[in-house]
Amino acid sequence: MAEHYSSFSRHGTGWLLQRLTAVFLIGVLAFHFMLLHFVNHAADVTFMGTQMRMQQLGYFVTMIAFLVTATFHGVNGVYNALVNQGLAGTQRTVVKWSLVAASVALVLQGIRVAFAMTGSPIL
Amino acid sequence: MSTQIQEQESEQEEQQQGESVPAQQQRRMDQKRERAADEERQRERVESSLDDEDTRTLKVFRYDPEVEGKKDPRFDEFVVPFRKGMTVLDALMWARDHYDSSLTFRHSCRQAICGSDALFVNGSQRLGCKTQLADLQNPVRIEPLPHQEVVKDLVVDMQHFYDQMDAVQPYFNDDDVPDGLEEQRQTRENREKIKMSTRCIWCGACMSSCNIAAGDNEYLGPAAINKAYRFAMDDREGEAMKQERLEILEQENGVWRCQTQFSCTEVCPKDIPLTDHIQELKREAVKNNLKFW
Amino acid sequence: MSQSYDRGLVEDFGRWRDFSAGMWAWVFHKFTGWVLIGYLFTHIAVLSTAIPAAGGDPSIYTNTLQGLEDLLVVRFLEVGLLAVAVFHILNGIRLLFVDLGVGLTAQDKSFYASLVLTGAIVVASIPTFLVGQL
CATH class of the missing domain: 1.10.1060.10 (Alpha-helical ferredoxin)
Incomplete structure (x- = not known):
């Protein structure tokens, strides 16, 4: 059964990263909901308000980290769910790289949006 | 425990010479009908003898790929007398012994140690010999373990x-056994x-x-x-x-x-x-x- | 090996009435997970209006968001999103404990607790989410 083994096990790393991102996301997602629905009501969001928040470096960095970890956690979760349903072979490879492409696109677009929100857009 | 109830069948096997083929077939059909009627009478006899007893109904999954007419999975109902302390396995054995000797399932030790009789009982995987009939809702639905190929009736390919x-x-x-040891100890x-x-x-x-x-x-x-x-x-x-x-x-x-x-x-x-x-x-x-x- | 007949869904989700707590927790966790990753993509898409907004017309962003918030259905969808997120968080905490090997014998109770808590938080949040609409 053992085809390939190195001390760096991909499967174990994926499992661990899924848990570590989960810990981070629990805090940040709760914070995000509190801030934008209870402290500031979503209905009162304006570009000025968003810009004010995003110009604080700590908040900006947190939001970027939120985007990256959420994308990883979500897309990796979707991939795991599909693999558990028996996705294998070529199909799996295709799905895997499509998911990677979607994640990269999402993160890049997210970063563009984040910079635009600070008022100094890139690209 | 598993005393077989012999079927009272008239052993009339000698072929009459000079009989035409359709007549032979006719006779075989008759015998088959006779046997089916016998089984039915047997079932009625057993069931009527249980009239004033506390009973449970088993709905047992039946399937036999090797016998024509049994290739389609179906459920058979068996009414069995209920005794205190009776397990699902006891009930299955009673049904086999009194209704249908072809009912197939694995069992051996009957005390939850051989691991032969894991069954799908009322929607959950349980050991037949460890599951009290008294704890189950009537009728009791008994199927072979899911996710394994069924060989026959309740027997799956393991x-x-x-x-x-x-x-x-x-x-x-x-x-890993150190040299010169008579026994290798393990801490408590x-x-x-x-x-x-x-x-x-x-x-x-x-x-x-x-x-x-x-x-x-x-x-x-x-x-x-x-x-x-x-x-x-x-x-x-x-x-x-x-x-x-x-x-x-x-x-x-x-x-x-x-x-x-x-x-x-x-x-x-x-x-x-x-x-x-x-x-x-x-x-x-x-x-x-x-x-x- | 003789090919056996197909028992189909009877073996899996056709048996949903017989599912126990751990199985339901898994089903809900998967479902809420799908919703959340789907929402993340739409969220970034909507927020992308910040790009033209930064180019000189902030009202595009403000109007899009406030326009959406003016719709009652969006408010209800947000409550749904809150429910999904809160459950995913609470059950996620439960799963982290399971991963650490803590309290596995109480895994069913902790699942029910996360359900009840989710319900309570959502009900308590409904006024905040519908403010300005009713």
């Missing part, structure tokens, strides 16, 4: 399960740690209940992982063998596939905390990898 048990190499390595604490994992009777209930094993049968499954736990956590196992075992468990279809649905833990007739053991092996695998960084 080969895949056994292959998976073998895949984790469920034995100690001879090289270590014995306690692996105690539950040694109780597995290879009945396959856990494997059958596992949703992930159902989706893709490459997954090692709870029983095999628990078997690996039993050896990996045993102090008497040598370092090299433990590494090898962890490598097997760490593969894609090893421990990572477990989704902690707790189905296996819930159905295990020996109350082995399977999910607990799988989780501990996941952590062990992660720690094992971190050592190399």
